[in-house]
Amino acid sequence: MLQYVVRRLLLMIPTLFVISFLVYFIIDLPPGDCVTSQIDELVARGEPDALKRAEELRHLYGLDHPLMHRYLSWVAGVFRWDFGLSCQDTVPVKDLIGERIALTMIMEAATIAFIWIVSFVIGVYAATHQYKLGDYVASFFGFIGLAVPNFLLALVLLYVGKVYFGLSIGGLMDAQYLEKSMSWDKAVSILQHLIIPVIVIGTSGTAGMIRRLRANLLDELQKQYVVTGRAKGLSEFRLLVKYPLRHAINPFVSDIGHLIPEVISGSVIVSVVLSLPTTGPMLLGALKTQDVNLAATFLLLVAVLTVIGMLVSDLLLAALDPRIRFGAAGEK
């Protein structure tokens, strides 16, 4: 196992460097930079020193240096938790992202927990009650969840909440807690506001996971060893838990790495629709204004979470099921 961990970590480190370079390079690729739009504004207002101001801003943000120089100083800064200056408000990126990162991580963690819990219960029920009413209902909602885009569900819930219940379900906390430091009341408010975004973002992931768990569990339940166990008089619950369930939950574990980027990228539009103070809307703004430091920092953090998620899922999978696979032969 040590050998496995070492090899995986050695793959992970260069992967992160390559991702960070690609992210930085691609965001910087379009013509112009984050100062261009600010200067256009100054020129439009008839500012006489617009060009001089542009040079000053470019110097301030380090845009007068070549790309590689900027990238290397940004990467060196990452180790000091210093991601440079954001062009949007000329403030350090770390001050801008602080609370948003924390709120995003709380929301994503809650969403992933929601996806796992709901899909585990429904998936097992649907597989053990195949072709019964419960299975059809679960499958129906599963397909609805897969088919309806997150942002549309968010819009519908916003409308229904406002028109029929008089509730404003946007935001991630009550207005009086905005810009305030964390307190018990603020935490409670966040938890109350989390419910809707978690359901909206988690629905599609849940739907996919239910289908996979149901299919895997049905495969396992039809294998010879289950029949043998049943013939030996094992109770249905013990028969389910002992092996089939253990094998069928492998996709749950292997999906940890995929879930994180899926949930984060899926939550960007939802965050805009529901006015959530998470990283999504800020990332969108940073990409539009070519704020390289801010956008690259967000994307690097997503990449780090993804790579760590992949590592955790691979390690769990290696620990849970260290079998060789030849096109799944020999598993029966």
Next chain:
Amino acid sequence: MSSADLRYPRQTLWADYIRATAGVVLCGAPLVALDVNRWMALLLGAGFLLFVVFLARTALRQRTRYVLAADTLCADGPAGTLVEWNRLDRLKLSYYSTKRDRSDGWMQLAVGSAGGRTIKIDSALEGFYDIVERAAAAAEANKVELGTATRANLKSMGIAVAELEESV
């Protein structure tokens, strides 16, 4: 059955030394050269320690020879131990791969006899198949309970374990 003297091939050990050194440098260099944030230092420090442990384990492997005999498997080295086949009470054969399609991986065998420490060996060891075959025969004779992963891996190596069905 005469005893066989087995060691890890030189190129395998060198590859592991290179991996360990690369890891030590990648995690250690930022700690030394840069003014690293406290949490980042904790992460890099943990990685550094892990690669140092791996380096030590590789050195240990280089100084260990494995002797496969009719009655025993002996790891003769700084952290040596002995497994008696007729007292074998645990056997686990795992397969690991860093690739998505799980190809190009390696096997790891963990065997131990009552009261003794576990010997862990990788498939890179010369004569690995012979050791696994001997261990499987001993497990069969001692009625050692084997996991589903171990049974599947033994089967993939062409080692029959038909009578070792785990009780469901």
